[in-house]
Amino acid sequence: MGRARNRCEHEVDGKRLTPSMPADTGKEAQIARSTYVVVPAFNEGAAIRDVLAELVRVYPNVVVVDDGSTDGTFDAARAVTPYVLRHALNRGQGAALQTGVDFALRRGAEYVVTFDADGQHRVEDIPSLLEPLAGGTCDVTLGSRFLGMQSQMPLARKLLLRMAVLFTRITSRLPITDAHNGLRAFTRAAAERLDISMDRMEHASEVLDIIRRRRLRFREVPVQIRYTSYSLGKGQSARDALRILLHYLIGRAVR
Amino acid sequence: MNPWQLNPFQFVLLLLIAGLLAGGILALLKGWLRRRDAILWLLFWTVGAVAVVWPDATSLIAAFLGIGRGADLVFYCAIPILSFGIWMLYIRLRRVRREITLLVRHVAMLEGELAARGDPASGPAASPPADQSTR
Structure with a gap:
């Protein structure tokens, strides 16, 4: 029952939504202006400047949360966007996301997009995430690399992610196809209800729990992941996955 | 065994426990600890004191539970x-x-x-x- 209520319609006014934005560029630009893109970053000095430069061309409001990096992440980000927050201590990606979302809301964001700093996401995928939100049919959209198109993903990573999806489907009771994709979009109302308390990587599952608990209408949108040697090196290993799982379960148990 | 004939080891332990109990009572009266926690603390050390003064008591309970020694x-x-x-x-x-x-x-x-x-x-x-x- 909660499941049915959680899922937002895939159809709007009887016509199927396409992944691209409508031709109405005025509206598109307006949405882009009221969108804040939150980029959590920890020691991403090597890649972040290019990632941000690509982002700000379309989305002027980019909030970087430097999660206590020890390299040049802060300066590199500062050169591209005025909104660079700094965690004095490394607190984890979940904590950084929540900080960025809080800041975006305080700046008056109408839409909040979360975007990884390592260059694995594509800026061109963001409009298809925002479109259902702007149409008022969804509160949250989640990028899914398994929905529809396929990106060239190493087999070991694919298996690991499939297992993560299965686990997340069981714990969150949401029919999702990709568990740990950092590309998401929230309406202001949905972002205001976000209260990530799991500071580290286990926040990805917690976000789904929040969606279910708050009965937010969500939808998955196909996105592509750019697997470069850099972004793969930044990814999680099977051992990390086990640790994340343990932290998540304890986090749920002792809330 | 006469519980009033203590060996030095028992004497020192009892002094320690007495101090811990006194601290617990003080904490309970001053409200430093939650009531439940303070009572658990007092109970724990009272049992400890009994075991120190009368070690055979633990053996009795152990035997009752089917465990060899106290x-x-x-x-x-x-x-x-x-x-x-x-x-x-x-x-x-x-x-x-x-x-x-x-x-x-x-x-x-x-x-x-x-x-x-x-x-x-x-x-x-x-x-x-x-x-x-x-x-």
Whole structure:
């Protein structure tokens, strides 16, 4: 029952939504202006400047949360966007996301997009995430690399992610196809209800729990992941996955 | 065995326990501890005192439970009690971590707000000093 209520319609006014934005560029630009893109970053000095430069061309409001990096992440980000927050201590990606979302809301964001700093996401995928939100049919959209198109993903990573999806489907009771994709979009109302308390990587599952608990209408949108040697090196290993799982379960148990 | 003939070891232990009990009573009266916690504390050390003064008592209970010696009974009881203590410490550690995160977030937000307002004196410097001592 909660499941049915959680899922937002895939159809709007009887016509199927396409992944691209409508031709109405005025509206598109307006949405882009009221969108804040939150980029959590920890020691991403090597890649972040290019990632941000690509982002700000379309989305002027980019909030970087430097999660206590020890390299040049802060300066590199500062050169591209005025909104660079700094965690004095490394607190984890979940904590950084929540900080960025809080800041975006305080700046008056109408839409909040979360975007990884390592260059694995594509800026061109963001409009298809925002479109259902702007149409008022969804509160949250989640990028899914398994929905529809396929990106060239190493087999070991694919298996690991499939297992993560299965686990997340069981714990969150949401029919999702990709568990740990950092590309998401929230309406202001949905972002205001976000209260990530799991500071580290286990926040990805917690976000789904929040969606279910708050009965937010969500939808998955196909996105592509750019697997470069850099972004793969930044990814999680099977051992990390086990640790994340343990932290998540304890986090749920002792809330 | 006459409980009033104590060996030096028992005497020292009893003094220690008496101190712990006195502290517990004080904490209960002053409200430093929650009532339930204080009573658990007092109960625990009262049982400890009985076991020190009359070691055969543990042997009796051990025999009743089918455990060989009283010392083994004490040992078996100590494992879950200590595990519980470690778990409670872990919970507290998690809470402290959470509080650190909230604090770090608060500071980051303040700095970010000031920087966004274009206040050069209060915003983060071009290259703020990273706190290396904590890593």
